[in-house]
Amino acid sequence: MKHLLGIRDLSTEDIQRILQTAGSFKDVLKRDIKKVPTLRGKTVVNLFFEPSTRTRTSFELAEKRMSMDVLNFSVPASAVVKGESLLDTIRTIESYEIDYMVIRHQSSGVPHLIAKHTKASVINAGDGINEHPTQALLDAFTILEKKGRIAGLKIVIVGDILHSRVARSNIFCLSKLGAKLRLIGPPTLLPPALKEAFLIDDIEVFYRMEEGLEDVDVVMMLRIQRERQGKGFFPSEGEYFKLWGLTEERLRLARPDVIVMHPGPMNRGIEISSEVADGPSSVILDQVTNGIAIRMAILYLLGNQREIR
């Protein structure tokens, strides 16, 4: 692997290798000294064209734990606001002899475009409504950790599937790992041609929580972006919570050992109740911890490939 642009292009073996490698790094994170010298002397730039706290922090910590030199580049401080073109920005950064670029951008396909114009390894940290591959990988890692397997599990993703890069990466990832996938959401927030697009025959779609939650092993909640309201996707946040909010009562429809996940940041009282978010089924904070291990693993694997090259 030279780049990590999306789960779409990964094989099942690629995914398994990343998850396995992340396991080793998770062990490192349990030690007293959490830093390894593996990528000392390598330089990474975190290029965030869209605001992000969690993902950027997680990447930065992972990079530092790998002993990398880290450069942060975010929009408000950048030349982009001065009208510089994307590729000019990339060429400028390229001139610093960068080894890795971690890219977050509001337009789908930007990491793919950049990968064609740089010698550095590109890691997609979320592009438009396309993919957020490291999130899907850390989600898979977390499920594996809690459930011991993914193949055959009933996993439901709930919310704004249409605009969610997290959902899309998870659909690619979990289907490649053999999960039985379900989606729940308002019809206005479900994408068209799901089976043809994802090449999954048995993906199930539900409009009602009561139907879709039955007997599931894993519930993945998505963040509802508040700007969607007023665009006609749903009438109000209150109504959204009434119809698609995850409550304790609804969660009882799932299997007793169900785990609840959320990529954060959460909107309590809109897509998830506090009781569930803070309850015993929630693995939301484990996801955050595992994010570091996954990102370390990816940096390691991409770096490894570069050495061979």
Added chain:
Amino acid sequence: MNILIKNGHIIDPSQDIDGIGDVLIENGRIKEIILRPSMVMQRAPDWKLIDATGLYVLPGLVDMHCHLREPGFSHKETIRTGTLAGLKGGFTSLCSMPNTNPVNDNETVTEFILRKAYAEGACYVYPVGAITKGQRGEELAELGRMHAAGCVAFSDDGRPVMNSLIMRRALEYSKVFEVPIISHCEDLALSEGGVVNEGKVSTRLGLKGIPKEAEEIMIARDIMLARLTGGRLHIAHVSTKRGVELIRRAKEEGINISAETCPHYFTLTEEAVVDYNTNAKVNPPLRTEEDLEAIIEGLKDGTIDVIATDHAPHHRDEKLQEFDRAPSGISGLETALSLSLKLVHEGHLSLKDLVLKMSFNPARILGIPKGTLRQGLPADIVLVDLNREFKVNSESFVSLGKNTPFDGWTLKGMAVLTICKDICNPNDLGSSYGSQ
């Protein structure tokens, strides 16, 4: 100067000509067509001789939908480079769409374009004026004055006239001038923010989709308005199956409607945008296999009258952007004929049908004296080698716009020589035709 084109296969549907013969051009005009091979035309010593043996001799192609970008966007294309690209592709007449800067919504801009085309144009340019002032869809532009200045049709191309009342008025008012209203059919509310066809590919690539219905709803609306007004409606760049069906039904009903499609809609599907290829970003977006088949069917049964290019050149830097930000459009003049000849090679259309769709019909719809080899008219002629293969190389485009999704494709059949304004323009790839 006299030019004698000898021994070519002449096809001119306007005069029912389809056979081997000679064409004599005198001072830039068609002097005579001789079809009987026995009557060999005697060549005077000072005549220029073009041996067209093995070639087809056709009326110069007429593109009723292209963007020459002047005034305002000469970094994308100029009237000079656009018309040269046209000649290379076999076109001798181009209709330039009004989405320039300033918009061609008044006679001054129309006159500017025509003056520039007269001075610098390598082929003929027929401006299309805007339907509404500033293409804003709010208020009719001065159609009468623009028509008097030389506009041959009206369109807010690139933008639809969303207000049904304004569209009704345009269809009514333009009846005075007997020119078509060319409709870019797109419901802006349904297409908002969209960059590819809505469906499999938009879901797979995480790009916002434009449903086919955004186009079809407006085709249906405009058909109803054409029925109401009796105005002349021409539907631009039809891309969907149900769009074709709507037009077919309207024609059966006797509504005054004509329609065009573009080579990319019968050659490519939405799959072409895979890997975020901005050169395949076009509006309306590339659709699906069933649409592609329906477009070909529509061309075969006459529902679609015209193959236009929608030549939309853009600067390299503009296409080398985020997919969402990159402008829509394909630089099409230099590949349109070859892509359309594929329909001939595959047996969907006869060469005569193709001449109708790319030359005679657009001229007839626009009411311009083109698309014919009739005696006395300016000699706009294209010589076509049906079997010459070549590899598309965008870097060798004459157009300033190198934005094509067909780069690297091998195509069969091409214009080898285009005669226009009394000048023989051999295609670079076409070796020495016309140099004798």
